[in-house]
Amino acid sequence: SQQGEEDPQALSIQEGENATMNCSYKTSINNLQWYRQNSGRGLVHLILIRSNEREKHSGRLRVTLDTSKKSSSLLITASRAADTASYFCATERLGAQKLVFGQGTRLTINP
Amino acid sequence: SQTIHQWPATLVQPVGSPLSLECTVEGTSNPNLYWYRQAAGRGLQLLFYSVGIGQISSEVPQNLSASRPQDRQFILSSKKLLLSDSGFYLCAWSLGRTYTGELFFGEGSRLTVL
Numbered sequence: 001s002q003q004g005e006e007d008p009q010a011l012s013i014q015e016g017e018n019a020t021m022n023c024s025y026k027t028s029i030n031n032l033q034w035y036r037q038n039s040g041r042g043l044v045h046l047i048l049i050r051s052n053e054r055e056k057h058s059g060r061l062r063v064t065l066d067t068s069k070k071s072s073s074l075l076i077t078a079s080r081a082a083d084t085a086s087y088f089c090a091t092e093r094l095g096a097q098k099l100v101f102g103q104g105t106r107l108t109i110n111p
Numbered sequence: 112s113q114t115i116h117q118w119p120a121t122l123v124q125p126v127g128s129p130l131s132l133e134c135t136v137e138g139t140s141n142p143n144l145y146w147y148r149q150a151a152g153r154g155l156q157l158l159f160y161s162v163g164i165g166q167i168s169s170e171v172p173q174n175l176s177a178s179r180p181q182d183r184q185f186i187l188s189s190k191k192l193l194l195s196d197s198g199f200y201l202c203a204w205s206l207g208r209t210y211t212g213e214l215f216f217g218e219g220s221r222l223t224v225l
Contacts, residue, residue: 042216092211103154
């Protein structure tokens, strides 16, 4: 079963705008990760946030984690056409050495 | 540096035929290895994972099997393919011991069963 659920399923914005994607999950976790997938390619790791962390930054990416609400958000600032891709959150449940992925958000950046 | 190779990249197989997808990792030792399947426009479904040679955990009951004959080799197999086996198969590795950590993915194998 899917642990993470991303919202929205699809997002289309103009270049230069910020893009926000959300992820909700159901059980207690060790960590939550975000991945990016270009069409027809493998996934690329973006950022990992541990359960005891609330916010993390990497370049134009900002990830937040609210364990009380079992939710996370991924913010991409100053979007570029090259950011067009699908974005997935993945969670590792406590005691499990495996990641469970959500259905993803398809992000389209219009030039 | 570490690399992951997955092949074949694309294959078209008739229903009832066998399947073998191979994945190898270079530049690291004793990785955790994973097989995921992705249906068109959907998320990833974990099929199998392995934390060591000969150690395979199955997540979804189906007609697929996995084997790890060597430390950095992971093979996905089927004796008789079904139409529902079509999809994009992704191999991945990680070095996590107490937790999974970052997954590194191959470029995927697209399987079409006709």
